[in-house]
Amino acid sequence: MPFEFRQAVRNGQFRGPTAGYCGDYAQANLAILPSAYANDFLRFCQANPKPCPLLAVGEPGQWHVPALGREVDIRSDVPAFYIYRDGRLAQETDSLADVWQNDFVVFAIGCSxxxxxxxxxxxxxxxxxxxxxxxxxxxxxxxxxxxxxxxxxxxxxxxxxxxxxxxxxxxxxxxxxxxxxxxxxxxxxxxxxxxxxxxxxxxxxxxxxxxxxxxxxxxxxxPQTAIMGAKLPLAIAHKPGHMLMTDITNASLAVF
Amino acid sequence: MPFEFRQAVRNGQFRGPTAGYCGDYAQANLAILPSAYANDFLRFCQANPKPCPLLAVGEPGQWHVPALGREVDIRSDVPAFYIYRDGRLAQETDSLADVWQNDFVVFAIGCSxxxxxxxxxxxxxxxxxxxxxxxxxxxxxxxxxxxxxxxxxxxxxxxxxxxxxxxxxxxxxxxxxxxxxxxxxxxxxxxxxxxxxxxxxxxxxxxxxxxxxxxxxxxxxxPQTAIMGAKLPLAIAHKPGHMLMTDITNASLAVF
Missing domain, CATH: 3.30.2040.10 (PSTPO5379-like domain)
Known part of the structure; x- marks a missing residue:
């Protein structure tokens, strides 16, 4: 189940690609941006819903995003992150505890x-x-x-x-x-x-x-290429394939 | 409107192809078979719903088919019929008044x-x-x-x-x-x-x-080729392109 899966990630027991796990639940692409860029990015997602379907947007500074799952802590519940500086990959990490900023906004985008x-x-x-x-x-x-x-x-x-x-x-x-x-x-x-x-x-x-x-x-x-193209001083995303496991069932996403 | 269109057909004022008329309403392919073959044909349509989607099936002997439209008289409300005998086109007619049999069953099939x-x-x-x-x-x-x-x-x-x-x-x-x-x-x-x-x-x-x-x-x-292939002694269909105009709106056929 997604809650237990996220616990395993948080505890360091799981660091791999997430494909094939908890198959009935949606996994999410992540973008985490300083609030100075968040409004532009929100409008970008709204204007380009096919590549950027938003599952949830966090409150500024909040690493808990209840719409994504019980007790989600974005800083620790993703197997691997990429940190981009000035539009280039600068660092891979498995925790955002040291880099978290009070103005970060979390964007969770649906995944194929x-x-x-x-x-x-x-x-x-x-x-x-x-x-x-x-x-x-x-x-x-x-x-x-x-x-x-x-x-x-x-x-x-x-x-x-x-x-x-x-x-x-x-x-x-x-x-x-x-x-x-x-x-x-x-x-x-x-x-x-x-x-x-x-x-x-x-x-x-x-x-x-x-x-x-x-x-x-x-x-x-x-959206990742758009973020890189914008050459932000700082932006964070999941490492490709290493997604956030959510509590949202795929079935619940059906619109008809 | 379909009712007025059918009246024009019935009165002989309209005998042409029906494409482009009353665009918001469904037109129907017709098959009219003696009851001895009607049960087989009904099962054929049920088993092959993509080529043979049934809009309505008449009661045996009935030329009124209320499900298709107000005061429909199948014998006179179609611009042209083909009469098949032994699997071959035998006659074109604009009225079934002289050939109607008390055991005829009307099948109306959806049209592209x-x-x-x-x-x-x-x-x-x-x-x-x-x-x-x-x-x-x-x-x-x-x-x-x-x-x-x-x-x-x-x-x-x-x-x-x-x-x-x-x-x-x-x-x-x-x-x-x-x-x-x-x-x-x-x-x-x-x-x-x-x-x-x-x-x-x-x-x-x-x-x-x-x-x-x-x-x-x-x-x-x-279904027309299936009827011809079955070489029935007698079977009737609309002349291709000369359809029955129904009172069924296309919009009402949407399943979602």
């Missing part, structure tokens, strides 16, 4: 693990899972809607599927806008400005079989 | 005009409409579920779309299972056993532009 769980339950094969790789992710030429200092381009994840599975995947993920929702594109990568599906900017390439279509979803890496 | 109206309202271009043609339809290698004497293969209609429009089209048509619902396939025609998209078995070929995907829906021609 939730919809992948739903797809898997419906029997839709996920190639990157079959091949034991990270999902391939690509920078696109699609500009995000700018909000203050945050802009940049949409990052997408790609899952190859047969046509009938792509249709089911659209139906299933449409029910879950809180975890990126429906795909944003099917088919021709050139339409997104992707030159070569075999060369993802993040994650690993996967096999695309004869007769399959690439299906693209807005990706939670988008 | 309804979902096309919904797609057009959402700004999704329909190539066959743009090009002033009938939608292209293809026999597939996909066997229908057999029920008694009725079997055969699925017939599909095809509409080429850009990826993002295909995603919206899946979302929109998923809400309307009563008019064929979501597509059954996107992409490779070979997966359906279609050899050449430029050579549809019914309707007209349309242009497929660079970067577009063919999107395939189950088609109401499927």
């Amino acid at each position: 693990f939730s919809f992948e769980q739903m797809l898997a339950k419906e029997g839709i094969p996920l190639r990157h899972v079959e091949e034991g790789r990270n999902v391939p992710m690509y920078r696109t030429k699609i500009a995000n809607r700018r909000a203050g200092i945050f802009g940049g381009e949409l990052v997408v994840s790609m899952r190859p599927m047969r046509g009938a599975d792509a249709i089911r995947a659209v139906q299933i993920t449409s029910r879950f806008p809180g975890v990126h929702g429906a795909p944003i594109h099917i088919g021709d990568p050139a339409e997104l400005g992707i030159e070569d599906l075999a060369k993802p900017e993040f994650g690993d390439a996967v096999t695309i079989k004869e007769g399959e279509l690439p299906v693209y979803w807005a990706c939670g890496v988008t | 005009f309804s979902f096309e109206q919904m797609l057009a309202k959402e700004g999704i271009p329909l190539r066959h409409v743009e090009e002033g043609r009938n939608v292209p339809m293809y026999r597939t290698k996909i066997a229908n579920r057999r029920a008694g004497i009725f079997g055969g293969e699925l017939v599909v209609s095809m509409r080429p779309m850009r990826g993002a429009d295909a995603i919206r089209a899946v979302q929109i048509t998923s809400r309307f299972p009563g008019v064929h619902g979501a597509p059954i396939h996107i992409g490779d025609p070979a997966e359906l056993g279609i050899e050449d998209l430029a050579k549809p078995e019914f309707g007209d070929a349309v242009t497929i532009k660079e970067g577009e995907l063919p999107v395939y829906w189950a088609c109401g021609v499927t």
